[in-house]
Amino acid sequence: MLLGIDLGTSMTKAAAFDLDGTCLAVSSRKPTLRHLGKGRIEQDFEDVVRLVSEVVREVVADAGRVPEAIGITGQSDGLWLLDENARPVRPAISWLDNRGSPYLQDWMDSGVYEEVFRRNGNAIFPGSHAPFMAALAQEDPGALTRAATASYLKDGILQRLTGARVTDASDASLPFLDTRTRDYDPEILELLGLSDCARLLAPVMPAPGQAFPLSAEGARLTGLPEGVPVHAGPFDIVACAVGAGVDQVGDGLVIIGTTLACEVLVDRVDTGGEPVGMTLCMPQEGRWMRALPATVGTASLDWILDLVGAECTQVEALLAQSRPGANGVTALPYFSATGERAPFADVRARGQLCGLNTGTSKGDMVMAICESVAYAARHCVEAAGLSGRLSVSGGGANSATWSQMIADVLQCPLAIAPKPEVGARGACLAAADAIGIDCDRAAWTKAEGVIEPRAELRDHYQSGFAHYLETVEAARRLWHSPEKERLGTASHPPLVSA
Known part of the structure; x- marks a missing residue:
């Protein structure tokens, strides 16, 4: 048995698989996000440690076996400041937090943002390490002084379970890594004014990573025997690609999660073009994931559901009340307080609902948001250079109607990634590679089916996508108009207009 742990933003999960890739057991718990107001969102590292203990014990009990190895994946970014014993020196700053936005805007205005991208193919965004470090250097410098590591969540859990202080190249890719050599680039730290923070960066594991034995403390937390190999990396969007069988250059994956990760x-590492997105080191040398993780995923759907007083279990019924084109209602799904990061970067990006009238239904508004996310997926996939097979995963993919809509908008077949827990599945495969367990990858990553696009909707959604792009360009000019600058658009709530 292999055990995968997935430390998501909205759920902490563990899943057990036999060596043929069959899922034996799954357990999950919901972590607590502390919303402090003014766009500030934090988490308690010890709360996540407790949840990991619970889900691992539950899965192992249900499966009735001791795992041969444990693979960990999870949310990247955010800032988890830990001491030398992997104890938090302050609450973790979630990647959803927007306190880094002013620092990112300064780097964008000064040209530093683009200089960093031209070095490693990664565009800094507000929820990554660099803006948070810059913010804490101003508002809580003592936390940086007390910390031994500016960690990622899964690396902090690895350290608690094994004592190992390391990180994976996929996490470290953004913002400080030279993605070609897989080592930190001191020039990037200097450009950002963060050279003093170099001591906080954990060593990067060489490909394909390394497993570390479960320590006595890790054994107490998990109920497993000491010595079980534990591997942390790659982080979730890369692990999902591994679990979905994305193994040929040009193949891609759309993850309809909190983030719409395309x-x-x-x-090769391409540092040309518009400075957006991520270039993430894969477990294999000479391979990278060109990722455009937009902020417009299920979080946008959650926002509209809350607005109309509906639950996620009602999505299919609400969509059935409308039709393609949402009876004239259109949307831009940029409702994150941190703006947008792919396929363009703009901390002032804000959402819109247009074409409303007294006859507009709740279903029309939900349909418009879902269609706008589908358009965003096409925008990102095309910018990332898709040329091969495309798969789909994530919680949003559980909606058959929404998944079909995305296939229709892209006019591309969508292979349904294997369920359950594609991220944990990828983490297990990475762990197996690290310790030399030979798994049948074709069996582990076999698609559950293929969603074919409907040819009769090609022209409709082609026109809809063209309108979407026109609206995006018009909105980008408005976000930076002198009047919006004066009003401080970046801190305002999303715009809803008729």
Whole structure:
């Protein structure tokens, strides 16, 4: 048995698989996000440690076996400041937090943002390490002084379970890594004014990573025997690609999660073009994931559901009340307080609902948001350079209507990634590679089916996508108009207009 742990933003999960890839048991718990107001969102590392203990014990009991190895994946970014014993020195700053936005805007205005991208193919966004470090250097410098590591969540859990202080190249890719050499680039730290923070960066594991034995403390937390190999990496959007079988250059994956993560496997680092997105090191040398993780995923759907007083279990019924085109209602789904990061970067990006009238139904508004996310997926996938097979995963993919809509908008077949827990599945495969367990990858990553696009909707959604792009360009000019600058658009709530 292999055990995968997935430390998501909205759920902490563990899943057990036999060596043929069959899922034996799954357990999950919901972590607590502390919303402090003014866009500030934090988490308690010890709360996540407790949840990991619970889900691992529950899965192992249900499966009735001791795992041969444990693979960990999870949310990247955010800032988890830990001491030398992997204890938090302050609450973790979630990647959803927007306190880094002013610092990112300064780097964008000064050209530093683009200089960093031209070095490693990664566009800094407000929820990544660099803006948070810059913010804490101003508002809580003592936390940086007390910390031994500016960790990622899964690396902090690895350290608690094994004592190992390391990180995976996929996490470290953004913002400080030279993605070609897989080592930190001191020039990037200097450009950002963060050279003093170099001591906080954990060593990067060489490909394909390394497993570390479960320590006595890790054994107490998990109920497992000491010595079980534990591997942390790659982080969730890369692990999902591994679990979905994205293994040929040009193949891609759309993850309809809190983030709409659109990614394509590439064989070179491209630092040209518009400075957006991520270039993430894969477990294999010479391979990278060109990722465009937009902030417009299920979080946008959750926002509209809350607005109309509906639950996620009602999505299919609400969509059935409308039709393609949402009876004239259109949307831009940029409702994150941190703006947008793919396929363009703009901390002032804000959402819109247009074409409302007294006859507009709740279903029309939900349909418009879902269609706008589908358009965003096409926008990102095309920018990432998709040329091969495309798969789909994530919680949003559980909606058959929404998944079909995305296939129709892209006019591309969507292979349904294997369920359950594609991220944990990828983490297990990475762990197996690290310790030399030979798994049948074709069996582990076999698609559950294929969603074919409906040809009769090609022209409709082609026109809808063209309108979407026109609206995006018009809105980008408005976000930066002198009047919006004066009003401080970046801190205002999303715009809803008729």
